[in-house]
Amino acid sequence: MSSQQNRAPIIIDTSGLYALIDRNDPHHASAAAFFKRHARERTLLLSNHVFDEVMTLAKVRLGQHVAVQLGLRLRNSSLIERVTFTDLDEQRTWQIFTRYVDKDWSYTDCACLALAQARGAGEAFTFDHHFRQMGLIMRP
Numbered sequence: 001m002s003s004q005q006n007r008a009p010i011i012i013d014t015s016g017l018y019a020l021i022d023r024n025d026p027h028h029a030s031a032a033a034f035f036k037r038h039a040r041e042r043t044l045l046l047s048n049h050v051f052d053e054v055m056t057l058a059k060v061r062l063g064q065h066v067a068v069q070l071g072l073r074l075r076n077s078s079l080i081e082r083v084t085f086t087d088l089d090e091q092r093t094w095q096i097f098t099r100y101v102d103k104d105w106s107y108t109d110c111a112c113l114a115l116a117q118a119r120g121a122g123e124a125f126t127f128d129h130h131f132r133q134m135g136l137i138m139r140p
Contacts, residue, residue: 008119008122009044010038010043010045010123010139011047011116011121012044012045012050012124012125013125014057017074021066021070031127034140043081045083045121046080047115049093049111049112051082052108055071085111089111089114089115092117093111096114105130109131112134116136121136122137123138123139124136124137126139
């Protein structure tokens with residue numbers, strides 16, 4: 001069994017991915033170091049919700065060309081497992097979204113938590129403090 005199979009997957013969040021691609025982001029260096037160190041040894045889960053959100057953010061902040069290049073890299077990466085939500089995943093996300101009304105979690109944050117619960121992930125590649133509230137370990 002490989003070390004990747006021995007370790008739980010890591011959820012990828014928009015804030016982690018964005019920091020990775022924007023050299024002016026204050027978290028860029030730590031995001032790049034983390035990704036370089038863990039991308040080959042852990043399963044990195046990227047939901048269609050986060051893909052959507054990071055594509056939009058990259059296009060608005062960095063331009064169409066950067067967003068398209070990022071999208072191509074994510075879609076073709078052998079290091080990232082892309083997860084398209086099923087109806088059941090969406091139901092779980094909706095349950096989380098409507099249950100935690102006292103939190104400022106976005107729908108995408110709730111989707112990340114639903115994915116983490118479904119796949120046994122206890123960590124997230126993120127800089128968003130909401131993931132700590134969810135009980136996930138923030139990486140880096």
